[in-house]
Amino acid sequence: MSAKIAVLAGDGIGQEIIAATLGVLECLQQEFGFAAELEHAAIGGAGYDAYGQPLPEQTLAVCQQADAILFGAIGGPQYDGLERDLRPEKGLLKLRSSLSLFANLRPAILYPQLADASSLKSELVAGLDLMIVRELTGGIYFGEPRGIRVLENGERQGFNTLVYAEHEIERIARSAFDIAMLRERRLCSVDKANVLEVSELWREVVSRVGLDYPEVELNHMYVDNASMQLVRAPRQFDVMVTSNLFGDILSDTAAMLTGSIGMLPSASLDANARGMYEPVHGSAPDIAGKNLANPLATILSLAMLLRYSLRELELAERIETAVGEVLDRGIRTADIAGAAASVGTSEMGMAVVTALRSAASR
Ligand code: NAD
Numbered sequence: 001m002s003a004k005i006a007v008l009a010g011d012g013i014g015q016e017i018i019a020a021t022l023g024v025l026e027c028l029q030q031e032f033g034f035a036a037e038l039e040h041a042a043i044g045g046a047g048y049d050a051y052g053q054p055l056p057e058q059t060l061a062v063c064q065q066a067d068a069i070l071f072g073a074i075g076g077p078q079y080d081g082l083e084r085d086l087r088p089e090k091g092l093l094k095l096r097s098s099l100s101l102f103a104n105l106r107p108a109i110l111y112p113q114l115a116d117a118s119s120l121k122s123e124l125v126a127g128l129d130l131m132i133v134r135e136l137t138g139g140i141y142f143g144e145p146r147g148i149r150v151l152e153n154g155e156r157q158g159f160n161t162l163v164y165a166e167h168e169i170e171r172i173a174r175s176a177f178d179i180a181m182l183r184e185r186r187l188c189s190v191d192k193a194n195v196l197e198v199s200e201l202w203r204e205v206v207s208r209v210g211l212d213y214p215e216v217e218l219n220h221m222y223v224d225n226a227s228m229q230l231v232r233a234p235r236q237f238d239v240m241v242t243s244n245l246f247g248d249i250l251s252d253t254a255a256m257l258t259g260s261i262g263m264l265p266s267a268s269l270d271a272n273a274r275g276m277y278e279p280v281h282g283s284a285p286d287i288a289g290k291n292l293a294n295p296l297a298t299i300l301s302l303a304m305l306l307r308y309s310l311r312e313l314e315l316a317e318r319i320e321t322a323v324g325e326v327l328d329r330g331i332r333t334a335d336i337a338g339a340a341a342s343v344g345t346s347e348m349g350m351a352v353v354t355a356l357r358s359a360a361s362r
Contacts, residue, residue, distance in 0.1 A: 002035040003310050006066035008059065011045040011079075011088060012283025013293035013345075014072025020295035020349025021070065021302050027353045028315055031360040039066065043095070044074025044088035044283075054091025060098055063276075068309035069095075070302060071278035076285050097137065101268035101276055102168075103175040104136040104247065105304065108234070108254035108264070113327040114336055117259025120231065125257055130237040131183065132254055133176040134247025136268060138168045141244050162198050164243065169202050171271055173209040176241035178273070180216045182307065186238035187218050190226045190246055202243065223250070230254055255280060262294030262335040265301035267308055275309050277301040291344035294333040296323055299352055322355035 005025075009018040028034040041059040042050045050056070054074070063069050074088040084090065109129050115122035143161030151157050173189070180187040189206045191199035203220055210218040221229070223246045229236060230253050242250060255264055261281045269275035279297030287293055299319060307316035331351045334342040343351070 002037050003068070004037050004039070004066045005305070006062045006069045007038050007040045008043040008063075008069060009040070009046070009072040010043050010074040010283065011076045012073055012285050012288035014044075014046075014074065014283055016289075016291065016293050016345045017279065017295040017298040018070070018072040020345050021298045023346075023349045023353050024299050024302060024319065024356065027356050028318075031357060032315060032318070034312065034315060043071075043091045045076050045079045046074075047091055048079065048082070048086055048088065052086075054086060054088050055094045055098075059091075060095065063095060063099060067274060068305045069276040070298075070305060071276055072298065073279065073281065073283040075283045076288075095276070096268055099274070099276070100137070100270045102135060102137040102271075103172055103269040104134040104251075105179065105267040105269065105308070106132045106134060106247075106251040106254065106264075106280070107266070107304070108132070108251075108258050109300075110258045111263070111324060111327050113324075114259060114263070116338075117336060118257055119259070120234075120257055125234060128234055128257060130234060130254060131179060131239045132247060132251045133172065133179060133239060133241040134251055135164075135168065135172040135242070135244050136247075137244075138164055139244035162196065162245075164198050164202060166201065166205055169205040170209055172241060173206045175269060175271075175273075176239055177209060177213040177216050179308070180239040181213065182313070184238040185216045187216050188226070188237055188240045189218065189220050190223050190240055190242035190250065191220065192223050192246075193220070194222060198243075206241070226250060227253060230257070260294070260336050262297055262333065263300070264297050265304050267301070267304045269308060273309055275305070277305040277309075291346060292334055293345045294335050295345050295349050296333075296352075299323065299349070318356060318359060319352070322352050322359065325355040325359075326351045 009015045039062050041062040047054050047056045112126045115126035118125045140162040143163040146160045148158045191202045193199040193203045264280040267277045303316040303319040306312040
């Protein structure tokens with residue numbers, strides 16, 4: 001059966017990195033019999049320019065009918081003056097909430113060839129491959145009541161509410177266990193159960209869900225210890241699952257371990273593993289249109305799309321292996337080249353295609 005993939009290139013370098021990634025997708029179709037129907041749609045500033053809205057209705061409809069969405073990046077200085085609801089970022093937020101994408105997957109992978117780019121010693125991080133699963137639509141960022149009130153003594157007080165219902169914990173736990181099943185089958189649930197009642201419930205529900213996954217080794221860690229362990233010995237982790245707030249912080253820490261923003265893919269999934277796949281970085285207006293952007297984060301997002309939404313595990317691995325081979329050959333875009341010579345966005349995309357083609361003929 002043919003997979004339906006919505007392609008939203010967006011703004012800035014979005015166009016270039018998606019073009020390079022579609023070259024890789026086309027190669028999978030030609031060389032490995034992968035069947036996919038692509039539908040392109042406008043989002044962000046491009047949506048506003050074409051239809052006056054950052055998430056045009058027809059774009060939402062295309063995404064609702066797709067099995068997965070491949071997303072580039074949105075935003076640019078020319079849209080900064082627009083009223084808040086019309087800004088490109090709003091399109092992305094609306095899309096995530098309209099599709100109930102509650103599980104945010106943030107892998108931190110450090111290819112051994114790039115170990116020097118990390119802020120940690122290379123012997124600690126070379127070969128790092130961990131996945132943080134962050135709850136994205138609940139917790140303290142959305143809890144009510146919230147606000148700033150004036151107390152009787154006239155002092156102002158800010159307040160937010162940390163709430164998680166059992167079903168919210170259960171569904172993110174299930175997503176994380178499912179992901180662990182596709183990896184090394186080790187899951188670390190991160191909470192603050194020694195202080196917070198919400199975390200007590202979190203721990204209880206995650207443990208209960210774990211009974212359905214006897215092959216996965218589950219452990220629990222307090223968030224303060226987890227943040228310490230991430231910079232002390234990050235390779236001890238396979239999959240981590242945590243709440244919105246803790247995940248926001250831990251996933252950025254883990255991302256920094258890998259050194260380059262141009263290498264980091266991500267995904268946001270719903271309860272049926274339908275999802276949106278995008279690089280972690282933005283539209284990089286400073287280098288847009290110059291064939292300078294690193295397309296590997298987007299190409300690796302396509303690999304995630306194949307693994308998590310389409311269950312095409314072999315094709316996902318082929319892409320990741322091809323990226324490793326390209327790095328082995330010393331091919332680098334400017335952001336990861338250091339003092340060495342570099343190639344452009346399209347050349348990097350072609351290098352991955354060449355590596356895939358030569359694997360097909362071996
Ligand atoms: P950015 O991620 O776009 O860029 C930060 C720095 O990293 C820049 O110097 C950029 O040149 C570099 N960089 C980013 N991606 C790169 C790549 N693939 N290859 C090489 N270098 C790369 O963040 P920013 O500058 O803070 O934001 C620019 C615009 O992007 C803003 O409008 C912002 O709102 C938007 N944004 C969008 C998303 C998204 O689409 N998901 C995420 C973050 C920021």
